[in-house]
Amino acid sequence: MVSSYGVKPGFKLAAFATLFAISVVVLGSFTRLVDAGLGCPDWPTCYGHIWAPQTDEQINRANEAFPEIPVDLEKTWPEMVHRYLASLLGLLILILAAVSFRYRHRPEQPFKLPLLLLFMVILQGAFGAWTVTLKLWPQVVTAHLLGGFATFTLLWLLTLRLRGAPTGLRFSSAPRQLPRVLAALTLAVVIGQVFLGGWTTSNYAALACPDLFTCQTQWWPEADYIAGFDLAHPIGPNYLGGHLDVPARTAIHMAHRIGAIITTVMCLWLIWRLVAIRFAGLASALLLILVAQVTLGLSNIYFGLPLTVAVLHNLGGALLLATVATVNFTLYREAKHV
Known part of the structure; x- marks a missing residue:
């Protein structure tokens, strides 16, 4: 429901998603700066695992499969945490788009902006995959950073629009x-x-x-x-x-x-x-x-x-x-x- 202050449906979710997005951006920069961008050389798995190889046998098999990038568990965890948090952010934006679609006929309810955000987060997922599969190709790494900043900024603007009040x-x-x-x-x-x-x-x-x-x-x-x-x-x-x-x-x-x-x-x-x-x-x-x-x-x-x-x-x-x-x-x- 719309409150007396003009708050529109999805405001609290957008505010939470904005805070979540900046956390993903910070973790992404941490991952890049500790050289963990290839902490998992495959995508979406990590050496073929949902999280990372743990036992000696799993690590040995992973090293045989990826001899150029041996397992370094100190680098796998920031990469995988970043992937899962980015996926959760995508889910939040998908829900925001659904809420916007449901209330699209209400006055001044944003609809195009949530759709743009949905497109952005899908593109970000592709950039994340290409960052790994193209082995930190600078063009993709830079585009991924720009996309992360853009996603956070657009979520913030959506929050302001849904807030309604000054x-x-x-x-x-x-x-x-x-x-x-x-x-x-x-x-x-x-x-x-x-x-x-x-x-x-x-x-x-x-x-x-x-x-x-x-x-x-x-x-x-x-x-x-x-x-x-x-x-x-x-x-x-x-x-x-x-x-x-x-x-x-x-x-x-x-x-x-x-x-x-x-x-x-x-x-x-x-x-x-x-x-x-x-x-x-x-x-x-x-x-x-x-x-x-x-x-x-x-x-x-x-x-x-x-x-x-x-x-x-x-x-x-x-x-x-x-x-x-x-x-x-x-x-x-x-x-x-x-």
């Missing part, structure tokens, strides 16, 4: 000049930066520049941008650890650094405009996440990519994307009422 981030009425174009451009820049982050991690380029604020003690080191951004990597090799040489990885890392500067400038510009139109809550939220994300990015380099910081940096990227998407959603909603 987000509570707006402190006073806004003028008619809403910075919708700036917000859209900032969203595009953030998406581009997420791609660069995914391309950096899938090509193992995070430590190509181990120093701050120079790179290899130079402001502009030798870098091969053509090789670094060649999207035609051959299918077949095992890409665990990466295949690119140092100049190509340097190019990827430098592009991510430059992208971070552009993203920061765009977000600060958007924050300034949000403050100007008295959207102090949204501006504060975006500033907080931006500062945290920049700090985590710098810490990754300074401390040599510690696991906790690297995982939090992935989480920060997802939250930044969702926050900028929230800004766009809010400005679009306000534009319909001015």
Whole structure:
């Protein structure tokens, strides 16, 4: 039933699915960062087992079947937990789509967005399978990361739509000049930066520049941008650890650094405009996440990519994307009422 606050059917489920999705994103980044992406070299089983080979006999048989990727139980568990949690997320989204279909005739009940989410989670399942079967092919690994961020963000937007009531981030009425174009451009820049982050991690380029604020003690080191951004990597090799040489990885890392500067400038510009139109809550939220994300990015380099910081940096990227998407959603909603 629809409450007096405009809450629509499926709101609580969408909110839970959103929290579940960000957990899957975090576990996915952990799995990738501990090099467990091939913790199970087959899909959907793990060395032919529902969980993983356990006995000595099972492990020996698995090693004979997959001699290039011997069993490492410390890497099988994050991979399999991630698979099962991602499957449960798919089930939640399927239920959300069913609820949306049932109540599709109600006023302002979202229907297309749950269907888009259902398509996204199916595509994510395919990317997850291809990540394994194509042996961490960078194109697929990057697409899988983008898809995970997109799924979380879309679930968050669905939750906002099902909530119906204002987000509570707006402190006073806004003028008619809403910075919708700036917000859209900032969203595009953030998406581009997420791609660069995914391309950096899938090509193992995070430590190509181990120093701050120079790179290899130079402001502009030798870098091969053509090789670094060649999207035609051959299918077949095992890409665990990466295949690119140092100049190509340097190019990827430098592009991510430059992208971070552009993203920061765009977000600060958007924050300034949000403050100007008295959207102090949204501006504060975006500033907080931006500062945290920049700090985590710098810490990754300074401390040599510690696991906790690297995982939090992935989480920060997802939250930044969702926050900028929230800004766009809010400005679009306000534009319909001015």
